[in-house]
Amino acid sequence: MKKQLEAIILSALDKAYKKGALPSQNNQTPLIEVPRQESHGDFSSNIAMVSASIQKMPPAKIATILLDHIDDPEGIIDKADIAGPGFINFHLNPEAWFSILKNVHEQKDRYGSCNIGQQERIMIEFVSANPTGPLHVGHGRGAAVGDSIAKILSFCGYDVKKEYYINDSGRQIQTLGRSVYLRYCELFGKAEAYPEDCYQGDYIRELAIQEKNKKNSYLLDMKSDDAVSTCAHTAAKKILEGIRDDLNAFRVEFDTWFSEQSLYDTNKVQETFHWARKKDFAYDKEGAIWFRTEKWGDEKDRVICKKNGQNTYFASDIAYHKDKFERGFTRLIDVWGADHHGYIERMSAAIESFGKKRNQFNVVLVQLVNLLRDGEPVAMSTRAGEFVTLKDVIDEVGSDACRFIFLMRHHDSPLDFDLEVAKKQTNDNPVFYVQYVHARISSIVKKAQQENSVATDCDTLSVLNTPDDLRLIKSMAEFPDIVRLSAERLEPHRVAYYLMNVASLFHNYYNKNRVITDDSALTCGRLYLVKAVQIIIKNGLTLLGVHAPESM
RNA sequence: GCGCCUGUAGCUCAGAUGGAUAGAGCAACGGACUUCUAAUCCGUAGGUCGCAGGUUCGAAUCCUGCCAGGCGUACCA
Incomplete structure (x- = not known):
């Protein structure tokens, strides 16, 4: 619809120029938007205003000339007028909107999709929590955001793969092993002081007990280093299984689970060092090995191998991201907690060192979640091991x-998550508000079927001529734009907001208009309309990973 | 100190590429169920878009300075 109008305006510009009514050629694409105020028409364009300086003419005059040269063979424009400082407002023929409805019905679960991605291969990596403890709500937010972005991008024609990066080598895993081992020792009365830097949660005790149940005291017979490694290995595996289960409960699935350790096992990290040396991206200083991130705009170079011989995480991260590109992805998206933002510059620098462009690497920063109950903060201390896990929250309020x-x-933007509000089935909690639309329409459709009313092959849709009808149809017309925009900007919340808006329009409509009436033509038209709304709601919710229930 | 992010109604937040009278929800107040689900709807009230300058036909949006909050600034992860 917008496109049609754009074409009409462009050809009018061109025609006016060729006829000499306008002094300059102007191939600027006109901005067409839906005005905030309904009286300003269905669409408005600022083309006359932005052309003013080029044409050296007042906007109003340009607008008049343009309107004189408009061709509208399909008759979609009912009237067009000039308003304010030079806007051209277009009022469309109601009939023109019906094509949107037909579109929705024809495309069904593909309505809103597009192909801006052209099958570009994108890898989105998210959650990637260390397997040292259960997932908490913050991880949940990352999971929801990552998964939804993946869905939206796929819907827009990208070839998307989702990956979880497992930090299964390095110090934190060692600490995990030590934690479990010490708790294990306690079980045999060999208590040592439990260090503060060990993991404090009860789940550590449970893992120790599981270890004990396996083969009783076998770990005590081993050298403590070996015992710690054994504990680290089995505990990480166990925790990872838990993480996987939690994510399944959240209906988030990954295409691949990628192990950091595997980068060492396959010598990818070593190769990266060789490569960096050879390219002179790495050098020795003060006993450590540094990577020249400053060369690509980072504020200083970064250590990749410490002087004690241990690699930093940055080393394996370079190898990891290099590997992602080598696997054929041309664009990488990482979803990180906002506390990692200091890491973006150096990672971007690494990306550029591969000869890739900066825009082939996007970081989506996810801010903190403040967990509340009835407005009061819920204590969340990872240190003390007191935190509400993602699983707890899913169990309590639902996925x-x-x-x-x-x-x-x-x-x-930081998010307040109030457990009590999340359970409320009111407008406080927009999930139900949106889902309710879907359920209500299902209910109408069911009733219509019982009464043998059909919503296809209506003789005419001209019964849908009230402002209420058109408002709904117009908002449906916006859906593809919303989806595309949220794909371009990696912002799923736009879809959520859109859905709330459509839901609001529908509930309003529902309260004012009966769908099933004695008038069969009217019933047919309204059913057709309402079923289109249902399709939109379902498509939108699907992009967010939320169910669209038949009844509530 | 330096860097990034945030500051919009009492609260929680939307407002892409500058556009017309800045929008929702919640909370407050007043209304609507003989109906396809009231998990809904309608109405009223609520604003110096942190502050001050600048850019221009036009700024919540762009620029500069300041104020307030968060985060980062590791040979931590």
């Missing part, structure tokens, strides 16, 4: 509510 709330806010 759908959880995901929707996580996606309601811009990912870069």
Whole structure:
């Protein structure tokens, strides 16, 4: 619809120029938007205003000339007028909108999709929590955001793969092993002081007990270093299984689980060092090995191998991201907690060192989640091991509510998550508000079927001529734009907001208009309309990973 | 100190590429169920878009300075 109008305006510009009515050629693409105020028409364009300086003419005059040269063979424009400082407002013929409805019905679950991605291969990596403890709500937000972005990008024609990076080598895993081992020793009365830097949660005790149940005291017979390694290995595996289960409960699935350790096992990290040396991207200083990130705009170079011989995480991260490109992806998206933002510059520098462009690497920063109950903060101390896990929250409020709330806010803005509000089935909690639309329509459709009313092959849709009808149809017309924009900007919350808006329009409509009436033509038209709304709601919710229930 | 992010109604937040009278929800107040689900709807009220300058036809949006909050600034992960 917008496109049609754009074409009409462009050809009018061209025609006016060729006829000499306008002094300059102007191939600027006109901005067409839906005005905030309904009286300003269905669409408005600022083309006359932005052309003013080029044409050296007042906007109003340009607008008049343009309108004189408009060709509208399909008759979609009902009237067009000039308003304000030079806007051209277009009022469309109601009939023109019906094509949107037909589109929705024809495309069904593909309505809103597009192919801006052209099958470009994108890898999105998210969650990637260390397997040293259960997932908490913050991880949940990352999971919801990552998963939804993946869905949206796929819908827009990208070839997307989702990956979880497992930090299964390095110090934290050692600490995990030590923690479990010490708790294990306690079980045999060999208590030592439990260090503060070990993991404090009860799950460590449980892992120790599981270890004990396996073969009783066998670990005590080993050298403590070996015992710690054994504990580290089995505990990490166990925790990772738990993480996988939690994510399944959240309906987030990954295409691949990528192990950091495997980068060492396959010598990818070593190769990266060789490569960096050879390219002179790495050098020795003060007993450590440094990577020249400053060369690509980082504020200083970064250590990749410490003087004690241990690699930093940055070393394996370079190898990892290099490997992603080598696997054929042309664009990488990483979803990180906002506390990692200091890491972006150096990682981007690494990306450029591969000869890739900066825009082939996007970081989506996800801000903190403040967990509340009835407005009061819930104590969340990872140190003390007191935290509400993602699993707890899913069990309490459900996956759908959880995901929707996580996606309601811009990912870069902190989020208050109130457990009590999340359970409420009121407008406080927009999940139900949106889902209710779907359920209500299902209910109408069911009733219509019982009464043998059909919503296809209506003789005419001209019964849908009230402002209420058109408002709904117009908002449906916006859906593809919303989806595309949220794909371009990696912002799922736009879809959530859109859905709330459509839901609001529908509930309003529902309260004012009966769908099933004695008038069969009217019933047919309204059913057709309402079923289109249902398709949109379902498509939108699907992009957020939320169910669209038949009844509630 | 330096860097990044944030500051919009009492609260929680939307407002892409500058556009017309800045929008939702919640909370407050007043209304609507003989109906396809009231998990809904309608109405009222609520604003110096942190502050001050600048850019221009036009700024919540762009630029500069300041104020407030968060985060980062490791041979931590």
